[in-house]
Amino acid sequence: MNDLQQFDYLKHVTGGLDRSAVLDELMREYGKDVWNFAFFMTRQRELADDIAQDVFVKVYEHLYEFRGQSSIKTWLLAITRNKARDALRSSWLRKVTLLPVWFDRDTHPSAERETMDKLEMEEVWSHVLELPRKLREALLLNSHYGLTMKEAAELLGVSEGTVKSRLHRARTAVNRKWAKETAACGEEEWV
Structure with missing residues (x-):
């Protein structure tokens, strides 16, 4: 339902x-x-x-x-x-000066691949957290919470075009940071 x-x-x-x-x-x-x-x-x-x-x-x-x-x-x-x-x-x-927040790390992984996947996801989320708030909001509302462009636009009080632009800029920024880290490994971009 x-x-x-x-x-x-x-x-x-x-x-x-x-x-x-x-x-x-x-x-x-x-x-x-x-x-x-x-x-x-x-x-x-x-x-x-x-x-x-x-x-x-x-x-x-x-x-x-x-x-x-x-x-x-x-x-x-x-x-x-x-x-x-x-x-x-x-x-x-x-x-107040606040210290950076880090993700909790699972100390009991069941397999090496699971651990590597988790570390990669933490890296992606750390890149997302580094985005400016407006870009971070658009990316989270669309990709994580599954809101449509229209719903995200209404929630943010901006046009759908603005949401699309912010979403594109956010994905580009995360991909750029991810590409720098994974270039030596030959891994694919995160989308």
């Missing part, structure tokens, strides 16, 4: 719904997506924890206001984006 079908009833609810039960269901279904998007926006685990919590508090408070103008996932990612942008703009965060 896709997002629109599973939570279609929410656009018709005006009260009397057990918001806690719906919130639990939304957190189970989209909690990881919300946290990951917050992390990729901020590059900080603790801040992503705070943002994800804030997102679901806001969803709880405004659940009856959802009217289905977008999918639930798009609505949640839009709230996440706004919360992340607010957090990044806060004067407290700008005054």
Whole structure:
């Protein structure tokens, strides 16, 4: 069942719904997506924890206001984006010097290939994290979260052409960085 079908009833609810039960269901279904998007926006685990919590508090408070103008996932990612942008703009965060965040490494790989694949994927994601925020957002929304160009454009408040341009520039930048690292190995580009 896709997002629109599973939570279609929410656009018709005006009260009397057990918001806690719906919130639990939304957190189970989209909690990881919300946290990951917050992390990729901020590059900080603790801040992503705070943002994800804030997102679901806001969803709880405004659940009856959802009217289905977008999918639930798009609505949640839009709230996440706004919360992340607010957090990044806060004067407290700008005054604090933060150390770079590294991915957790799996210490018990089952095979050499799995380990190599994981390391390659970590490299790709580290390149994605180095992209400017606007390019990173477009790439994540399209490639990782599967939003259409139209949905991403609506979420970002830009035209579809702008999303396509940012997506192209993001992929080109990641491919360029990846090509530099893999040129000696003769590996293919990441797309």
